[in-house]
Amino acid sequence: MALQLTRPVLRSQPRLLAAAQFLPTLMFATVAAALVELTLLRLLSRVAIHIPDVPALRGVYSAAVQAGTVTFPVAALLAAALVTVAAMAMLPRAPILAIPALALLGAQAALLVAGESALGTAAHQWLLAVALLAVLFYSTSRRMALFVAGVGVAQAAGLAQAASANLAAEGGRALPLSVAGAGESLLLVTLLAAPVLVGPRRWSRRDVIAGGVVALIGAGMLFGNASTARTLALWTFGLGMPLPALLYAITAGAMAATLIALLRTGAIERAGALTLIVLGGFVPPNSYQAGLLLAGVMLLVLEQPRGPATTD
Amino acid sequence: MKWSKPAVLLVGALVIAGALAGLTGVRTATSQAVTLKAVAVADKPELNPDWATWVKIPSVDVQLTNQAVTYPKGGGTVPAVSLKAVHHENTLYIRASWKDQTENVPSIDMAAFTDAVALEFPGKSAVSVPSFCMGQPGSGVNIWQWKADAQAGAGSAALAKLYPNGYADSSGFPEELTKAALYQPAFGLGNPVARTDAAVQTLVAQAFGTLSAAAAQDATGAGMWRNGEWSVVFTRPFSAADGDQAEFAAGKNTNLAVAVWDGANGDRAGQKNVSQFVTLQLSGELVKAKSEDWGALWFGAILGGVLVVLGLAALGWAGVAGTAKERA
Numbered sequence: 268m269a270l271q272l273t274r275p276v277l278r279s280q281p282r283l284l285a286a287a288q289f290l291p292t293l294m295f296a297t298v299a300a301a302l303v304e305l306t307l308l309r310l311l312s313r314v315a316i317h318i319p320d321v322p323a324l325r326g327v328y329s330a331a332v333q334a335g336t337v338t339f340p341v342a343a344l345l346a347a348a349l350v351t352v353a354a355m356a357m358l359p360r361a362p363i364l365a366i367p368a369l370a371l372l373g374a375q376a377a378l379l380v381a382g383e384s385a386l387g388t389a390a391h392q393w394l395l396a397v398a399l400l401a402v403l404f405y406s407t408s409r410r411m412a413l414f415v416a417g418v419g420v421a422q423a424a425g426l427a428q429a430a431s432a433n434l435a436a437e438g439g440r441a442l443p444l445s446v447a448g449a450g451e452s453l454l455l456v457t458l459l460a461a462p463v464l465v466g467p468r469r470w471s472r473r474d475v476i477a478g479g480v481v482a483l484i485g486a487g488m489l490f491g492n493a494s495t496a497r498t499l500a501l502w503t504f505g506l507g508m509p510l511p512a513l514l515y516a517i518t519a520g521a522m523a524a525t526l527i528a529l530l531r532t533g534a535i536e537r538a539g540a541l542t543l544i545v546l547g548g549f550v551p552p553n554s555y556q557a558g559l560l561l562a563g564v565m566l567l568v569l570e571q572p573r574g575p576a577t578t579d
Numbered sequence: 580m581k582w583s584k585p586a587v588l589l590v591g592a593l594v595i596a597g598a599l600a601g602l603t604g605v606r607t608a609t610s611q612a613v614t615l616k617a618v619a620v621a622d623k624p625e626l627n628p629d630w631a632t633w634v635k636i637p638s639v640d641v642q643l644t645n646q647a648v649t650y651p652k653g654g655g656t657v658p659a660v661s662l663k664a665v666h667h668e669n670t671l672y673i674r675a676s677w678k679d680q681t682e683n684v685p686s687i688d689m690a691a692f693t694d695a696v697a698l699e700f701p702g703k704s705a706v707s708v709p710s711f712c713m714g715q716p717g718s719g720v721n722i723w724q725w726k727a728d729a730q731a732g733a734g735s736a737a738l739a740k741l742y743p744n745g746y747a748d749s750s751g752f753p754e755e756l757t758k759a760a761l762y763q764p765a766f767g768l769g770n771p772v773a774r775t776d777a778a779v780q781t782l783v784a785q786a787f788g789t790l791s792a793a794a795a796q797d798a799t800g801a802g803m804w805r806n807g808e809w810s811v812v813f814t815r816p817f818s819a820a821d822g823d824q825a826e827f828a829a830g831k832n833t834n835l836a837v838a839v840w841d842g843a844n845g846d847r848a849g850q851k852n853v854s855q856f857v858t859l860q861l862s863g864e865l866v867k868a869k870s871e872d873w874g875a876l877w878f879g880a881i882l883g884g885v886l887v888v889l890g891l892a893a894l895g896w897a898g899v900a901g902t903a904k905e906r907a
Contacts, residue, residue, distance in 0.1 A: 337597075
């Protein structure tokens with residue numbers, strides 16, 4: 268049985284259905300802004316020490332980092348808007364499934380106004396886990412449901428550990444870091460299976476070669492300058508890397524091949540959704556990346572045709 | 580990909596609003612990092628890692644990684660540090676503890692390096708949250724560094740311990756002269772590195788290569804090594820002596836990062852174990868005993884999550900079943 272456990276479209280809510288027309292433009296803008304922010308702020312500013320101390324280069328570097336600093340709030344607002352519109356697009360068919368996402372946005376707004384607190388952050392992490400798991404029930408195909416379940420359960424494990432660490436500030440006991448390690452391992456396996464679960468039916472040799480090149484570059488970075496690559500993986504994508512480095516390089520190659528194949532076959536929405544999931548990282552360290560992750564997962568299931576349930 | 584005009588207008592408005600927020604420093608996202616909560620205590624804390632009340636204070640584990648951004652790179656032997664924090668009469672106390680099987684104190688031998696720990700906060704005058712890698716121009720950081728060798732004192736006793744068979748064939752200068760600034764210029768000029776009466780240095784920085792002693796050395800601390808674990812307590816009044824240093828207030832949040840040096844691993848300078856910023860929440864509430872009911876709370880939270888997901892599934896299934904019935 269497929270996991271189409273959602274309500275039928277309600278014809279009395281045309282305004283909510285109209286929200287879907289905003290999705291492609293918002294998604295493209297969010298992906299673009301997040302990629303710029305990732306390149307300038309989360310990567311370039313962290314390897315600045317490797318830039319030669321030449322005034323012209325330093326000037327370019329400073330300008331680039333400043334541009335990244337301005338891009339960050341742009342991407343954060345776009346991500347929040349994308350989650351809002353995706354939830355509204357989900358409302359007519361599955362109002363219950365959209366509620367956790369809307370509640371998460373409310374929690375983000377409350378944290379912005381009231382400031383971070385241990386309990387507030389733990390609540391936000393719990394809501395994100397529930398919202399990710401709820402999206403699973405919107406999936407129409409078994410393969411898509413498997414992918415969304417893998418991402419959702421993996422993130423939920425990591426988020427539970429992170430939330431417990433925050434609750435420890437109130438006197439609780441933190442879950443062991445191995446729980447997050449297990450979640451990261453499951454996420455890696457899920458992303459490794461992305462070509463089969465969310466990739467196109469037809470592949471070209473160029474897709475595979477491109478994925479292989481990315482895997483080789485990743486392996487070169489992880490084995491050539493392991494400390495920098497591992498630090499960037501942790502700080503940028505939240506990956507503690509408990510598994511062998513080679514597996515991470517192969518996963519990067521599999522994801523790259525999937526994205527390129529999707530773009531080649533014209534499945535731009537699905538490629539954009541997958542990119543957002545990657546940019547969100549594992550156990551997002553801030554509400555902005557949480558928005559990217561949730562938006563990516565929601566778009567992945569919204570992108571599917573809403574016909575009768577399929578089992579692939 | 581279909582682009583509608585209203586969608587393009589919405590994106591344009593969001594880009595402008597975001598850019599304005601970026602230029603004016605308005606926050607659009609919140610940190611999801613671990614939060615260290617500093618509660619108020621009625622009794623004045625002692626500058627002692629064994630102070631009885633620390634047992635009642637919840638601890639937060641902060642992950643560390645090797646420092647890999649600037650030379651000398653390295654570290655990686657200390658995976659985590661445990662933090663506790665309290666405040667009393669506008670003074671902050673933070674206790675850091677971490678596993679370290681070897682106690683490395685003296686560093687006067689060329690090949691020996693001392694164990695140390697440092698806390699980093701955004702400076703009071705920082706216009707935005709600084710980079711935890713020593714800050715950046717305009718957004719500096721304030722660092723309190725405790726060193727085991729500074730606490731022990733690097734005087735003749737340490738020398739005698741290092742070279743037990745050493746022999747001095749000259750008595751040198753009279754003692755009253757050796758204490759004079761003329762013969763100890765660094766000490767005489769107030770160079771904090773030459774101080775032998777302080778285990779903690781107060782430092783400020785606004786980027787790599789700008790680390791220097793703060794104008795006021797007002798952070799203090801004390802550490803203890805026992806059974807393969809270091810425990811160090813830092814303290815400083817809330818109010819900063821100058822704009823480069825951190826400022827604290829009950830009811831307000833700031834950020835905190837930690838660095839740990841493992842002397843046995845040859846850690847020194849940039850070769851260390853570092854964390855990213857965590858949130859430091861200065862709560863106004865008084866300390867209470869640790870709750871023992873968190874197991875039940877966790878069970879309730881997990882059960883609640885499962886029930887929510889099952890409820891969603893049931894409601895969704897009912898919708899599908901209803902549709903099938905209508906079709907039939």
